[in-house]
Amino acid sequence: MYEQKVLIRHDKGLHTRVAAMIVQKSSELQSRYQVSLFLRCRDRERIPATNLMQIVTATVKKGEIVSVSAQGDQIRPAVWELVQLLESDFPMSNGRMLNQVDRLLQDNALTAEHVFSSVANGLIVTDENDIITIFNPAAERIMDLSAAEVIGRKADQVIPGSRMHVVTETQEAELGCRQVLGASIIITNRSPIIVDGKVKGAVAIFEDISVLDKVTGELQEVKELKERLQLLLESVQDGISVVNREGYVTYVNPAYERMLNKGKDLIIGQNVRETSPDGARSRALSTGKPVSGEIRRKSAVTVIADAYPIIVDGEVTGVVSIVKDISEVQILMEKLTRLAARAEYLEQELQRTKKPGKAFEHYIGKSGKVLDALAIAAKAAEGPSTVIIRGESGTGKELVAEGIHAAGPRARGPFIRVNCAAIPENLLESELFGHEKGAFTGAIKRKLGKFELARNGVIFLDEIGEMDKNMQVKLLRALQQKEITPVGGEETRRIDVKIIAATNQDLEQMVAEGRFREDLYYRLNVIPIHLPPLRERQEDIPLLVEHFIGKIARNLDKKIEGISREALAMLMEYPWPGNVRELENIIERVVTLTDHGQIGLSDLPVYLREAGKSSMPSLLGEPSVVSKRESEPIKNVVDDSLPALLTWEEYEKEIIALALKKHGSFNAAGKALGLTHKTIAAKARKYGIEKTIAWENG
Numbered sequence: 001m002y003e004q005k006v007l008i009r010h011d012k013g014l015h016t017r018v019a020a021m022i023v024q025k026s027s028e029l030q031s032r033y034q035v036s037l038f039l040r041c042r043d044r045e046r047i048p049a050t051n052l053m054q055i056v057t058a059t060v061k062k063g064e065i066v067s068v069s070a071q072g073d074q075i076r077p078a079v080w081e082l083v084q085l086l087e088s089d090f091p092m093s094n095g096r097m098l099n100q101v102d103r104l105l106q107d108n109a110l111t112a113e114h115v116f117s118s119v120a121n122g123l124i125v126t127d128e129n130d131i132i133t134i135f136n137p138a139a140e141r142i143m144d145l146s147a148a149e150v151i152g153r154k155a156d157q158v159i160p161g162s163r164m165h166v167v168t169e170t171q172e173a174e175l176g177c178r179q180v181l182g183a184s185i186i187i188t189n190r191s192p193i194i195v196d197g198k199v200k201g202a203v204a205i206f207e208d209i210s211v212l213d214k215v216t217g218e219l220q221e222v223k224e225l226k227e228r229l230q231l232l233l234e235s236v237q238d239g240i241s242v243v244n245r246e247g248y249v250t251y252v253n254p255a256y257e258r259m260l261n262k263g264k265d266l267i268i269g270q271n272v273r274e275t276s277p278d279g280a281r282s283r284a285l286s287t288g289k290p291v292s293g294e295i296r297r298k299s300a301v302t303v304i305a306d307a308y309p310i311i312v313d314g315e316v317t318g319v320v321s322i323v324k325d326i327s328e329v330q331i332l333m334e335k336l337t338r339l340a341a342r343a344e345y346l347e348q349e350l351q352r353t354k355k356p357g358k359a360f361e362h363y364i365g366k367s368g369k370v371l372d373a374l375a376i377a378a379k380a381a382e383g384p385s386t387v388i389i390r391g392e393s394g395t396g397k398e399l400v401a402e403g404i405h406a407a408g409p410r411a412r413g414p415f416i417r418v419n420c421a422a423i424p425e426n427l428l429e430s431e432l433f434g435h436e437k438g439a440f441t442g443a444i445k446r447k448l449g450k451f452e453l454a455r456n457g458v459i460f461l462d463e464i465g466e467m468d469k470n471m472q473v474k475l476l477r478a479l480q481q482k483e484i485t486p487v488g489g490e491e492t493r494r495i496d497v498k499i500i501a502a503t504n505q506d507l508e509q510m511v512a513e514g515r516f517r518e519d520l521y522y523r524l525n526v527i528p529i530h531l532p533p534l535r536e537r538q539e540d541i542p543l544l545v546e547h548f549i550g551k552i553a554r555n556l557d558k559k560i561e562g563i564s565r566e567a568l569a570m571l572m573e574y575p576w577p578g579n580v581r582e583l584e585n586i587i588e589r590v591v592t593l594t595d596h597g598q599i600g601l602s603d604l605p606v607y608l609r610e611a612g613k614s615s616m617p618s619l620l621g622e623p624s625v626v627s628k629r630e631s632e633p634i635k636n637v638v639d640d641s642l643p644a645l646l647t648w649e650e651y652e653k654e655i656i657a658l659a660l661k662k663h664g665s666f667n668a669a670g671k672a673l674g675l676t677h678k679t680i681a682a683k684a685r686k687y688g689i690e691k692t693i694a695w696e697n698g
């Protein structure tokens, strides 16, 4: 770049009018020589030689050196001519030139005025006496004052809280001052105007930031709200996820990541329509309706999810889902269900009048048949094999089953008794295998079956011969596969129980008649134990009588010394169709009703005595209650014309037929004889006397 230095000789230096002449000349030279001209003084930046304001504010004095430079085509003549002007005395003789300079100055003044008027900020200028010289339209608007009434007057008199005079005095700028003016908030910069080191007044530029202030405040509130929400989302234990209208996951909180055991980088960006098209979120997105209570397995946990569509102006723009980990709850539910079922069972057991015995020592008997049976039972207790206990009603099958449980390795586990005859056929399956109603509600309404209740213990299937054939199939499957399927459920459950079945029925006969499945018979008949009827072990009667007298007297807090020889002989003679249960019942009644220390012949029920006389029991007295009216004539059931000795079965048939005739129902006849109604019914069927009762009862 070509540059030439010039010494300024003009007395007033480059003042306004001189500067205007330089600008005018430079414009002319630039267009004539196709160049751009610049001035530079005191090592400052170059300034365009056509910029009046910049030349004036450079305040170049007489005697200072100014560099003139140019860029473009003919730089030398252009620089030379401008140097000539700068070195001259700036003659004003040329009238044309004078006019042009004046116009330039006028234009510049108008431009400045226009700039002041158009700026959006308020502008106030005061002179060194605090007199307002400029008050632009924005200042009028913000201050609600008209320029006409304030220009020419002292600022601190017309502008409330004005500090222009302070700035003029101190010559120190005040920047970013916040000021409340009526309902508005104003921010002001005030600066002193210093020319040639002398203060010439002050300028204030200010703007109304009320709206900005309000927006800033709102923004701050939104920020705080966002922070709070963020904190909330991060600290809740429920998993939260958000998907957008296309189904892409856009947000997940840390709890959600934990539940999935995956970082959010792997989750965000997935599309739920692809990863889980039937899930709650996909459905809420497609239908625009909330989906709640959806149970899902996620990673290692079970969760319940609710999904809510985000609806903006009637359009679904995404979905928020809230997921709760219910694994713990499920475990607790499970425990609760188990405990509730167990409590219910125990309560039922308590209701039962019969007190269960503890182990084999409670099974009284020293006869060979009893010892044989107990030896097998003790062996059977050691292993896991299925046991079936056979014997007439009242022979103590349950007592032996309890003994097997108590003597075996599962003694610490439960002993669960199921009377297959007492439960209606349609309920037996759910009683044994349990039932459930749906995955979640099932956790509450689910009922555990006896097989599950007996886990780690023993299940005692009493009266197995009464089980209906459909149920026999299901039981067989359960025993073979060692697992059960609860009613209404799909999942199978392993069973871990020792099975003891019992029956007083002739299972072999039933198999032959097709009433009991052969395959189930073999599956159950692994270790059979036969309990002898009491009439086949008369030698045990004294032991049992002594045992029951002692036990019952203790319970009733009575002092009974024993039983007379005659009375005992009579008890030993009686055939005991109801076996030990009948004997126990009779002893209980005798002990209850007797008033003296030793039980004598007269304490025994009349029918026993009559049976003793004729070797046959009498049923027309009060067999179930010890008669207090022993003197009353008792009609002998046995016709004198009958042969003296009949077979046991003939006696039994006669006894049962008479009991049915007298009492009219299986139940009442059973009670009278100390037998269950099932046994009575079975025997009646066996002897073909059930029709009699139907006919008799009309």
Ligand SMILES: Nc1ncnc2c1ncn2[C@@H]1O[C@H](COP(=O)(O)OP(=O)(O)OP(=O)(O)O)[C@@H](O)[C@H]1O
Residues within 6 Å of the ligand: 354, 355, 357, 362, 363, 364, 365, 391, 392, 393, 394, 395, 396, 397, 398, 399, 400, 462, 502, 503, 504, 580, 581, 584, 676
């Ligand atoms: N050998 C025994 N020693 C002591 N008590 C016995 C004996 N046998 C049976 N009992 C008692 O007789 C009653 C009936 O016994 P249990 O219920 O075990 O008979 P069961 O053979 O299972 O009868 P059912 O076939 O009618 O169910 C019980 O109170 C039991 O305690």
